[in-house]
Amino acid sequence: MTAYFLVAIGAAATEPARRHHRDPSEGRGAVIYTRLTEVTVCALPDDDINYDLYAVQVQWRGGETYAVMRHRQCLNAAGEWDWEPSPSNREDDWIAGHRFTYQTALEMACRVAPTVICNGRTAAEVAADVS
Numbered sequence: 001m002t003a004y005f006l007v008a009i010g011a012a013a014t015e016p017a018r019r020h021h022r023d024p025s026e027g028r029g030a031v032i033y034t035r036l037t038e039v040t041v042c043a044l045p046d047d048d049i050n051y052d053l054y055a056v057q058v059q060w061r062g063g064e065t066y067a068v069m070r071h072r073q074c075l076n077a078a079g080e081w082d083w084e085p086s087p088s089n090r091e092d093d094w095i096a097g098h099r100f101t102y103q104t105a106l107e108m109a110c111r112v113a114p115t116v117i118c119n120g121r122t123a124a125e126v127a128a129d130v131s
Contacts, residue, residue, distance in 0.1 A: 035060065036102070041109040043116070043123035048130060054116045054123040058105045066105035067098055070116065074098045075108055 042055040057069045067084075068075035074084040076097045085094065100108065114124035 039106065039109075041106070041113045043114040043127050044130065048126075050118070050126055053118045054113070054126065056109045056113050056116060058102070058109050061099055064101060065099040066102050068100070068105050068109045068112065075112060079108070079112065 037060040039058045040055050041058065042051055044051050044054055055070070056075075059067050059069050061067050069084070070081065072084055073081040076082055077100075078097075082098065084090075084098070114122060114127070116123045118126075
């Protein structure tokens with residue numbers, strides 16, 4: 001991989017959707033598109049046995065909208081978890097309160113990650129035991 005390609009991959013991690021032009025030295029200068037569809041956020045290190053129990057995902061939901069998910073629960077604008085209804089049962093007002101820009105969803109996920117509770121303990125409490 002060329003350095004140009006690695007820079008394009010790195011940009012994809014910070015911008016949810018991006019159009020990249022390939023390095024002309026690699027051929028015909030084809031256009032490459034990237035879309036960040038899911039990012040996992042957790043207050044525990046990813047090698048911790050409890051990581052999956054406390055992880056929160058920022059998931060792409062189409063267009064420029066993202067949801068903050070934990071299992072089948074979806075974070076709303078007030079920072080509360082709601083069960084996500086099936087697509088045919090989602091009203092417009094429910095969608096408006098549970099869909100965000102990528103940056104907003106990522107910020108919300110980072111804020112809520114330490115407060116996720118499993119078996120009566122927050123991720124922050126479990127993380128304190130690890131360190």
